[in-house]
Structures are given as C-alpha cells and as structure tokens.
Amino acid sequence: MARILVIAEQRNGKLSEATLELCKAAKEIASGLGATPAAAVFYKDDSIAKEVANYIPEVFAVVDAKLASYDADLFVQAVKAVVEAQDVKGVLIPHSYDGVDYAGKAALAIGAGIVSNCNKAAVEGGTVVFTRNTYNGKIQEQRSVKTDKFVATFEKGAYDKEAAGGAGSVTAVSVSLTDSRRKIKEVIATMAGSVDISQAKIIVSGGRGTKEKDKYNDVIVNLAKKLGGEYGASRPVVDAGWTDAARQVGQSGKTVVPVLYVAAGISGAIQHVAGMKGSQCIVAINKDPEAPIFNIATYGIVGDLFEVIPAMMEALG
C-alpha cells in the first residue's frame, strides 16, 4: 500500500513536537487515501527511529555519522532514497527552519509538486487539498498538486500531537551519502539578554503599529510599567532596534504564557502567535478590524493604539 511519509526532525538528539504533529497528519491523510502512515528518520544512530516507532506503524531509518546534524544536501539524498525504495505517495515535512531549508529541493528531487506552509489537508475525491495561510494570515488558499506524488510542509500547531503507545517497525534503508556542500562550524545562542520575559505574569507587546522607538517607549513601556508587567515586541520592532532581541515574542523569540498579554499594533502573524497563544487572557488593540490577532484574542479594541493606550492608562488610575 502507498505510504504517507513523515520526515522526522530533531535538534541535539531531541525529537521535535512538529514531528509528532505530522504523525497525526499522516494518519488522517493516509486514512482518506487508503494509504498507510510511515516516517523516515535520518540520524547518526537508530535511537530516534526507535522513538518515532512509538507514534507510527512503520519507520525507515537512514543511519550515518554524517547525519548527526541536519543538512540540506544529505536530507534530500535520504528522502530520495527512501521514496525510491518504498511505495511513497506523499511526504510531510515540518514548516520549520530546517524544513523550509530542504523541502523544496526534496520535492524537485522526487519530481513532486509541493504545497508549503499548510495548516490543513482534506482528501476530496482522491485528491489531497491543502489549506494554507497567505497575505500574513488575512486570506486562506487551497491548493493541490498535479503530480503523482506530493510534498507538503505544515506550520507548527496545525495538528495535535500524536499520542505514544504504538509499536512500529524500524527498517534500515542504506544510502551512500555524498559530502555536503555546507559545513557546520558551530551553533551559537544569539538572544542572550538581561531580561527574561518568559516568566512574566503580564506582558504588553508593541508591534510595527507603534511606528517609532520613542512612541513604542511612550505607550508600550509605560503601560507595561503601570500594570506591573514586562514589555515585549514583535519582530519588526526588534529588527528596527527599538528594543532588545530578548524581548521578542514568537517563533524566533520567546514563548510566553502570561496571565495577561496585550498586543498593540501587532497584526497576529503566525510566527508571532506561536509565541503567545498560550496566554490566559489576550487583549488586541489594532486599527484594522480584519487583523488576524482578533481571531485569537479574548478582548479586542478596534482603534488607534495612540488613543486607546493613553485612555487605558487613565482608566487604570
């Protein structure tokens, strides 16, 4: 039977949550297509393959010392080898830093169409129709592939994590890998800073809508202080140098779970939301009623943050 194949992902020997989400996705898509879910693990030993076998019935392991860390060239060769050796219909890859680095190449290598950054897949009359975010989350798009095989990348959180408990098989697949054209020198931490906002009970974050550094300080920092909380930011605010990188919330910043998160002048891009959606109470202040942030907020005010925040300060007394 044809397979829907998850490509597992690890960092420092730790399996990613996204891999477990894709195990769930593979199960759903496979059942709609009359296929079976499977996974492929590329690593220096078979430890991760064995771990993944707790979540999915069939695991293919490419074991090679060269695969201690992720590498684009080597992953593409390994995907191709597994797809050629087995009956694979679809390949699922996390839309993560590593995933976006090789998924497009893997698709070309196996002659498949790719739909990237998906949040849903539905089987309609034998075709998998993928739903994905476009226009910064303002519009959803549906797309399928025209090729026999497909590759799809899924955003984090698109599916729940598959629960452990299975006892899948692990089959070795041998591949003679070339040398990579990239050599990893080291992995470094870049977000070191004096503050750790991840423990704060209240966070007030400002986005590009705060316009400039002084204004960001004026409204965001002051409201945070008034509420006895920390101030945070979306990525463009950090990119522009209005505040420290340590205060960035999101996929490439901090994950925070405060009791209260105020997002002012933040549109609610998935990469930002990834870092704050676990907050207990979310307040969104945005002049655009269609901003995606309102889809995850508890309370929303549609308006100009430069009017709303001073009014909040006044109401707080």
Place this chain on the structure above:
Amino acid sequence: MKIVVLVKEVPDMESKFKIVGDAKIDESQIAFKMNDFDEYAVEAALQLKEKFGGEVVIVSSGPDRVTKEVRQAFAMGADWGIHVSDPQIDEGDNFVVAGALVKAIESLGGVDLVMTGVQAEDDQAALTGVFVADMLNFSHCTNVVKIEVGADQKSLTINRELEGGLNEVLEMATPAVLTIQSGINQPRYPTLPGIMKAKKKRLDLKKAADLGVGAIGEAGSKTKFHKIFFPVSEHKAEIIQGDAKAAAKTLVDKLRNEAKVI
C-alpha cells in the same frame, strides 16, 4: 562580486482586501510595495558590493507595475536589472516563476551570489529561493542572518537562524543562493540623487520566449490552485465598542472584574 537580488512586489498587508470570485484579490483596492524580506536582501547585496566591488543586478518577475520596486532597488544603489514580464509566468506557481528567474540569472553568467527574501509576504511559501538554488545547482542557505565573505571572495561564513534564538554557523562556497531573514541589517532609504540616477539605470524587459522558459502558465505548474477565502475562525475576540475612551474604560473594567487578571 556579481550579485543578483530577486525582488518581488507584494500588497501592503494593511490594504483592504476584497476577494473576487473565490479566485483573486481585487487589486484596485491594493497598495503595492517591495516584499520586506527582499529589501533586506537588496541591502545585504549592496553592503557586499561596497566591500568587494562588482555589481548588483535586480531580477523581478511580475506585471508592469513591479518596475516601481525595481527602481526603488536602483535608487538604493543597485546597478541594473531584468524585468521578467510575461502574464504566462505570472499565472504559474512558484515552480514556474523560479524556472523563469533561473533563466534570467543564467543569461547573466558568472553570478557569485543570488539573494532574496526568506519568503514573500503574500504567498508565504518560502519556496522560490530554494527552487532557484536547486535549478541552478548552486548550494544554498535559508534564513540567513549574517554573511561574511572571505578575502578570496569565494568562501562564505553564514549564520542560519534556528528556533529559540540559536544560529547555526556554516561554511560554504560561492556560487550560492542565500535567502535573507529580516533584521540582518537596516535597509537604507533611497537618497534624492539615488532616485534621480535610478530613473536612467538599465532595465531589460524579458518575456518567457526571450528567456527560453519551458514551463509556463497553469500547464507548467506542478500545483493546482483551488480557491481563496477569508479565514473563518471558531473563536473571535469580544470586540469592545465605543470611542477610545469608553472602550478603554470598559476593557479595564473587564480585565479587573470579568477576567480578573489585573
């Protein structure tokens, strides 16, 4: 160094979006601008040119109006450009567009680096750069946040952004494709003399046939478009009505007495 920057025009995401026939956005309501991530790529290329000499060539695919963004890159300091202008390419998916961009890059010869944004803000696919690298058989790196070029102008030391504030430091060689992440630099504003010069810089117009692009339109695409729609969320915020003052007062009251979080 000979550096190509791939630039895309995208809607300003604060525009009012209207969907026509489940298939298109009503472009008459949209303001267009350069993809943010590409602006960082242009700046990164200009900084390398300033250090090592050479030229920066802008390649952009799209309708006539994209010349505005190409000229913006010229005004920042890019030397000249190629406008891939063919509705049959615009109708294609990322695979078709990447194929056309590759033909344009190949027509230049001797390219050391191709740079573009990590993703386009409109389709959010993050595919074009990687496709281009594969089709050119160049090595590549995505999510680049730092670039160092050795004295030989061939060896690259690249920081690739990873989750949780980590960077992977990589060594690779030109020719290469780098997809540039926001924050790598502070893109310069075009100066007035820059804008004046930009008007006279060379911009070649190329159709699919001029470039010998094989895969075009729907037929050349590997994916099939179904439809677009506004997201339907099961959860919507409770929108607090009233002017700023009244709404802020109600909000504070709710935070105190309903949510009990302050």
